Amino acid sequence: MTVDxxxxxxxxxxxxxxxVASTWDAMLAGRSGISALTEEWAAQLPVRIAGHLAVxxxxxxxxxxRMDRSEQVxxxxxxxxxxxxxxxxAGLDPERLGVIVGSGIGGATTLLNQDDVLEASGPRRxxxxxxxxxxxxxxAAWIGLELKAKAGVHAPTSACATGAESIAxxxxxxxxxxxxxxxxxxxxxxxxxxPIAAFASMRAMSTRNDEPEKASRPFDKGRxxxxxxxxxxxxxLERADSARARGAKVxxxxxxAGMTSDGFDIVQxxxxxxxxxxxxxxxxxxxxxxxxDVVHVNAHAxxxxxxxxxxxxxxxxxxxxxxxxxSTKSMTGHLLGAAGAIESIATILAVHHxxxxxxxNLDDPDERxxxxxxxxxxxxxxxxxxxxxxxxxxxxxxxxxxARA
Amino acid sequence: MTRDxxxxxxxxxxxxxxxxxxxxxxxxxxxxxxxxxxxxxxVEVVVAAEEKFGVKIPDDEVQNLKxxxxxxxxxxxxxx
Numbered sequence: 001m002t003v004d005x006x007x008x009x010x011x012x013x014x015x016x017x018x019x020v021a022s023t024w025d026a027m028l029a030g031r032s033g034i035s036a037l038t039e040e041w042a043a044q045l046p047v048r049i050a051g052h053l054a055v056x057x058x059x060x061x062x063x064x065x066r067m068d069r070s071e072q073v074x075x076x077x078x079x080x081x082x083x084x085x086x087x088x089x090a091g092l093d094p095e096r097l098g099v100i101v102g103s104g105i106g107g108a109t110t111l112l113n114q115d116d117v118l119e120a121s122g123p124r125r126x127x128x129x130x131x132x133x134x135x136x137x138x139x140a141a142w143i144g145l146e147l148k149a150k151a152g153v154h155a156p157t158s159a160c161a162t163g164a165e166s167i168a169x170x171x172x173x174x175x176x177x178x179x180x181x182x183x184x185x186x187x188x189x190x191x192x193x194x195p196i197a198a199f200a201s202m203r204a205m206s207t208r209n210d211e212p213e214k215a216s217r218p219f220d221k222g223r224x225x226x227x228x229x230x231x232x233x234x235x236x237l238e239r240a241d242s243a244r245a246r247g248a249k250v251x252x253x254x255x256x257a258g259m260t261s262d263g264f265d266i267v268q269x270x271x272x273x274x275x276x277x278x279x280x281x282x283x284x285x286x287x288x289x290x291x292x293d294v295v296h297v298n299a300h301a302x303x304x305x306x307x308x309x310x311x312x313x314x315x316x317x318x319x320x321x322x323x324x325x326x327s328t329k330s331m332t333g334h335l336l337g338a339a340g341a342i343e344s345i346a347t348i349l350a351v352h353h354x355x356x357x358x359x360x361n362l363d364d365p366d367e368r369x370x371x372x373x374x375x376x377x378x379x380x381x382x383x384x385x386x387x388x389x390x391x392x393x394x395x396x397x398x399x400x401x402x403a404r405a
Numbered sequence: 406m407t408r409d410x411x412x413x414x415x416x417x418x419x420x421x422x423x424x425x426x427x428x429x430x431x432x433x434x435x436x437x438x439x440x441x442x443x444x445x446x447x448v449e450v451v452v453a454a455e456e457k458f459g460v461k462i463p464d465d466e467v468q469n470l471k472x473x474x475x476x477x478x479x480x481x482x483x484x485x
Contacts, residue, residue: 062424066445128448 003175006243006405007251009085009236010345011077011185014332015229018055019080023342024349027328027357028378032213034227034333041193047200049212050191051229051333066129067142068107069230073338074139074187075146077232081183082147085236090246098151098179099144100170101234102162102186104337104392107134109192139187143234151179157337159392160302162186163233164340168257168398170237180242185234185341196228202267204304216334217361218301218308218327219369226302229333233341235348240405250405252348255385256287262395269307269391273314279397280318280387287401289385291320294401296356296386298347301327302334311389312369324381326374330360340390344400347388351402355380406484408432411458411477418453422446432474440473460484 012019015033016026026033033051042048057064057072064072078101082088110133117125132138137155144153152173156165163186170184199205206225208215216227243250260282262275269276284291297315301308308327315323328346335342350356355378362375385403392398406414416430423446429439436442442450451462454476460483462470470476 060424062422065422124452128445 004240005171005174005237005254006240007235007254007348008238008243008248009081010251010348011080011084012231012233012342012345013053013055013057013073013076014231014335014342015051015054016332020345022054027331027346028355030331030358030360030376032331032360033229034212034215036209036212045193045196045200046207047196047205048209049206049215049227051227052191053230066133068110068133068138069189070103070107070187071133071139071142073189073230073232074101074234075142077185077187077234078143078146078183081234081236086248087181087236092181094148094150096151096180097147097149098170098173098182099140099147099149099153100156100166100173100182100184101140101143102156102166102337103136103139103188104157104159104162105188105190105195106136107138108190108195110134112192112194143183147183149183158396158398159394160334160336160339161390161392161396161398162337162340163342164344164388164390164398164400165259165396167235167237167254167341167344167400168259171254171257174237174239181236181238183234183236185232186338187232188336188338189230191228191230199228206303214361216303216330218299218303218330218359219365219373220362221364221366223303223305223308225304226329227333229335231335231342232338233345235341235344252351252402253405254400255289255403256283256401258282258286258399260397262397264395267393269310271306271310273310273317275395275397276311276314276389276391277317279399280314280389283387283399283401284318287385287403289401289403292322293384294319294387295323295381296350296383297323297325298343298350298386298388299325299327300389300391302329307391309366309368312371315371319387321371323371323387324356324374324379325371326356326359328357330362340388340398343390344388347386347402351383351386351404354383406481408477408481411480412473414457415454415473415476418450418457422449422453430473432472432477434473435471436473454480458484
């Protein structure tokens with residue numbers, strides 16, 4: 001018999017707010033977290049907009065010197081999720097606690113900043129903290145240290161599917177009996193000229209520099225690429241039986257997950273969406289939930305011309321034409337490795353509260369988008385189950401099904 | 406520089422790098438045992454001290470600098 005896994009804690013810090021409550025409120029209100037980059041270095045870039053954190057991370061000054069910003073935001077989100085779950089005094093055996101938190105690019109800003117130090121001042125001035133700051137498993141490791149997690153600390157990396165994939169692996173870790181509780185999610189903070197220039201060189205980013213709040217517009221005819229955001233999302237997953245036994249508040253059940261790979265191109269999505277379709281179908285099968293009960297989708301939809309359409313094709317094939325779709329990236333921007341985790345939180349809260357957050361900026365929908373997208377305004381409705389999709393460069397596809405507990 | 410001035414300079418570095426309370430920095434204190442400075446932070450302290458006091462502290466020497474007083478003596482001799 002499969003072990004039921006539920007969500008008992010949520011934590012996030014995003015361009016919309018410093019915690020889950022403020023982020024969720026901003027989403028329901030349809031606010032954008034995107035603004036102009038006012039840093040001096042931005043002037044020469046083709047892309048001069050991004051979603052900075054709404055609230056700077058609160059990490060002790062000395063500890064912060066030893067942590068990349070992506071690690072800091074991950075720890076902030078994990079602390080919130082841990083407190084929310086109420087596990088601190090629950091007497092959990094550390095050997096039954098795991099952490100699975102990944103990032104898309106890791107400590108890229110640390111690497112670049114220390115390269116500046118190397119060039120300017122020589123090798124002896126390079127910080128001895130550089131490696132633990134830039135290693136992609138650093139965020140998971142810091143969270144594991146703080147929570148004394150000893151069942152295993154892991155850091156999947158699958159670009160923009162990382163956050164969702166981390167949650168899918170966490171489900172696996174609990175079902176297989178390797179842990180009773182797993183703290184899972186994703187983190188990213190790379191608002192720096194080099195990553196922006198690199199994504200811009202791929203022509204993957206929006207250049208709507210004069211209208212930052214309107215730049216992220218999934219499914220709209222005028223969409224011209226994604227907008228980079230920074231932040232982290234972390235959730236606490238645990239066995240349903242032990243959550244119930246300790247009287248924990250339960251947000252939703254993580255009913256199923258599907259992960260596939262395209263085998264198509266290093267960065268382009270398969271235009272027929274085969275890999276994504278299979279991921280969604282696998283997640284549905286894994287969940288045992290009827291397609292007709294999955295009435296909402298928090299789409300990956302990053303606001304790129306090709307990607308948004310490929311996802312629509314996949315949703316039709318795997319799910320049908322009934323779900324109410326949204327892309328919260330229209331408000332947060334694209335948080336890369338954190339995206340799947342933040343959007344899982346939005347999906348969980350949608351199920352929990354019975355409300356779909358809006359897709360803002362959908363003024364002129366692409367006519368090929370023949371699904372019901374919750375444009376402009378939040379939509380109140382019964383949501384027995386909902387799907388969250390994430391896809392990443394490299395051809396990674398992850399789909400998660402959350403259901404009412 | 407007097408020994409007291411060097412202690413004060415080290416205290417500043419230790420506060421910045423490792424969050425050590427400057428009042429705790431006295432000559433008899435051990436960096437690792439008393440002030441809780443870990444090995445990576447000690448590397449930072451040494452590099453910052455080289456810059457602040459205009460001296461060279463080779464890696465071979467660092468293991469001999471157990472206490473704040475050891476460091477003060479080394480720096481003061483190197484400056485002379």
